[in-house]
Amino acid sequence: MRVEPHTSPLNAGSYCQTGEQLLKTGAPLVAYDTLAEGLQHHPTDVRLRQLLALALARTGASRLANPILQQLINEGHSDEETIGLLARTHKDLWSEVEEPDERLRHLRLAFRHYKDAYERSAGYWSGINAATTALLLGERAEAASLAQRVRGRCLALWNRDRSPDHAYWLLATLGEAALLLESWGEAEEWYSQAVALGQHRIGDLVSTRRNARLIVRHFENDSARLDACFHIPRVAVFSGHLIDRPGRALPRFPAALEPAVRDAIRTHMRMLEVGFGYASAGCGGDILFLESLAEVNAEAHIVLPYDRDPFRGDSVDIVPGADWGARYDRLLESAAEVVTASGQRIGTGGMSYEYGFLMLDGAAGVKADELDAELVCLAVWDGKPGDGPGGTASSIERWRRADRRVEIIDVAAMLRCGVPVITTEGTVAPIHEEADAVGSMAHSFEPEIVGLLFADARGFSKLSEHEIPLFVDHLLGSVAAELARSARPPLFANTWGDGVYLVFRDVRDAGEFALRLCEAIRGMDWKAKSFTHDLSLRIGLHAGPAYACVDPVTGRLNYIGAHVSRAARIEPITPPGEVYASGAFAALARAAEVQEFVCGYVGQTPLAKGYCTYPTYVVRHRRARTND
Structure with missing residues (x-):
């Protein structure tokens, strides 16, 4: 689904309606573009800001969603949806950041906001999340107290309404509450019922099992018994x-x-x-x-x-x-x-x-x-x-x-074993099923599979003339500094204006460099460097065959091909300050068993300039698993 920019602004409700529909259909990046356009015309609209934060969270950009939600709460918008979503962003950040004190800060904030949402609404979703985050903080008594209250609420709802729309999550929540209360047999019973009801809801089953494993691991128990309740093919x-x-x-x-x-x-x-x-x-x-x-x-x-x-x-x-x-x-x-x-x-x-x-x-x-x-x-x-x-x-x-x-x-x-076959006498030209020749070329011009990076600076078009030299010194200078520090530098580097194009030997090198560069630019104090507003980078990654050649016009090495064009379409749809990748990049990283980073699925996204729709992934550092 592609949404073209509107020639004249719509009312806020129309932007919200379109954004909500896009979120329901699993297109959070397109929703983000639509909602961001709406906020340009209606910058104070509460619902637009809520939906923009939700779109960002679903694209993996909880770091950007978090301050939007905090500002809404500071303005007095303390409904369950806003508070619960703010809690979710802190829980996401807890799972992403490396520094122990920062991780603990985000987990404590997640608990505080989940509990606040629960106290205001008595909703079992916010309640069970508050209980689980309490356990992760080591507050077992608090976790058990909350779990007991949520259990009672869910039992009352279960006895009143067992419709399919609600039954799965009630059963799964009862299972999670039983785990938090260390009632292992009861947890197995509830989870088994949930699995029987949701056998075709693979995504929900995976999410439920992931939460259950997190709790079991925290109690330092073996999850094998619990895993037997879930059947993931x-x-x-x-x-x-x-x-x-x-x-x-x-x-x-x-x-x-x-x-x-x-x-x-x-x-x-x-x-x-x-x-x-x-x-x-x-x-x-x-x-x-x-x-x-x-x-x-x-x-x-x-x-x-x-x-x-x-x-x-x-x-x-x-x-x-x-x-x-x-x-x-x-x-x-x-x-x-x-x-x-x-x-x-x-x-x-x-x-x-x-x-x-x-x-x-x-x-x-x-x-x-x-x-x-x-x-x-x-x-x-x-x-x-x-x-x-x-x-x-x-x-x-x-x-x-x-x-x-x-x-x-x-x-x-x-x-x-004697299966009868018919053979053909005489000489037969060999057939190469994996590598048939398709004709000769004027000279050797064979492609190689490489990692491709495109980046551009958000905010470049707003720079004044006197800020252009500062941009060259500080932003492009930061790119050059990261290249100089790289143990495995790119095969090729080029810039034009605010754009950067790099070619790496493989996906591992491309992904690691992209994350280092993103962090370097994200940590820059732009006002201290005499800029009137902040800058950020959008980085897009792809991997595929490209042709290395000496450009007859410039006399320099260049990499060209259809996959280079595809790579260039990813960066424009990337949220500022993030690293996004194509499905091909994510697949090749997995095939190479890259351990340094992970690619999290965002959704099917129309690429820039009408370049078809492709699966898109957000790239993050892989954090070592701990028991917290």
């Missing part, structure tokens, strides 16, 4: 051979094996209790895997290396007279998600397949992390070396290096 990522093309001299996956392979995939699905599957959609293993997901009522996610029509021609419609193409179309239509890694096939080698696999593997890992579920790897393989990066053999090698759980359906063993 596994996530499976797949790689497998294409069906043999006509004329293949040495059979590998002949059509005669299709029923046996389908049965084996289905058996593994049921044994592994797969609820979410990630695969490409080539004829053969991929399509059989995706069809099996539907048979076990699991959710299918498809990652294509490039656009669906050329991919169909290259990897689906390769057996004359077969129905793979129609099956491919049906699967793309019914999938929960179809992602295209690149708009076109890239280069002359296997880059498209390598990048597509990294996105596929990383996206599956991101989903498993989101659900706190086990990630399993399933392959249809003949046990032999493959044709290059992105193929089945290289996928399995990568999984094994990462010490993953890998389940292999051995098509070579099936062939040895």
Whole structure:
């Protein structure tokens, strides 16, 4: 959903209505833009400010939402929604910051505001959050007292209204209250009822289990018994051979094996209790895997290396007279998600397949992390070396290096068991399913997968002429200082006006530098440096294949390509003072098992200049887990 700026200002209610609708549909960044526009015309409107803070919190920018809500309370707007949302931002900040005293300050403020909201409203949501934050502060008696009161309130509501709209959260809250009261058996009973009622509400189940684990960990108990109450299905990522093309001299996956392979995939699905599957959609293993997901009522996610029509021609419609193409179309239509890694096939080698696999593997890992579920790897393989990066053999090698759980359906063993196949006599040109050549180029001009960073300064357009030299010295100077301190500097750096463009060897280097730069600029005292107003950076990250070349115009190194253009569209939709990333960046960071930072999902966001809608992530430092 894309919202264009209004040519003439609307009334505050219209902006609020649009913002609320966008928030309901899971588009907090677009809601932020709409509400921020509304506040330019109606700067004192209370509801606009509440909704703007909510949009910021949902994008992971609680640091920006917090002062907006505090100002509302200072003005006397002490309703449960405002106080509860302020408490949430402090709890978010408690989980984000590193410094112990600062963490404790935010947790105490979260407790104070949750309790205030509860005392004003008697709402069980604010009450149970107050009880849990009291426990995290070490106030066990206070936590137990609040939990007992919330328990009584929820029991009264449960006996009065068991409608589906309210029942799940009542049951989950009763389970959490029982945990806080250390009534483990009662907690199991309530949680089991909640799970039975909310078996298709995976997101709610994950949230409930996360809160339960936090409490159990604080009591230093084993969460295994409690985990048994929750059934979170596994996530499976797949790689497998294409069906043999006509004329293949040495059979590998002949059509005669299709029923046996389908049965084996289905058996593994049921044994592994797969609820979410990630695969490409080539004829053969991929399509059989995706069809099996539907048979076990699991959710299918498809990652294509490039656009669906050329991919169909290259990897689906390769057996004359077969129905793979129609099956491919049906699967793309019914999938929960179809992602295209690149708009076109890239280069002359296997880059498209390598990048597509990294996105596929990383996206599956991101989903498993989101659900706190086990990630399993399933392959249809003949046990032999493959044709290059992105193929089945290289996928399995990568999984094994990462010490993953890998389940292999051995098509070579099936062939040895006597499945009849038809071989073709004579010489047949070799087919490389992962790395077909697509024509020659005038010279070697092969892409490489890199981390891409774009940033610009919020407030630059308001600078006066005498502030431009200050901007060069202090903001661009800070960028230069961070580059000089980098142990792994970028491959390429460029600026124009207030814009910064950097290319890094990998996503780890790009993400770490972005966070360091963001913190350096965020901590700047601009007024002390003679600026009339504050500046901030918006930083966007992407990862993908790009071409390194010497620019004939400038004579300097440059990196160009479609993914560079995509990267440039992320920064304009980033809130000031934050680091945002594309879904591709988040996936490649997960595939590389980056530990230094995490990417939190924000939503599906229209990129700048109408550049389609893509999943967007906020990037944060990873904080070591503690028992507090």
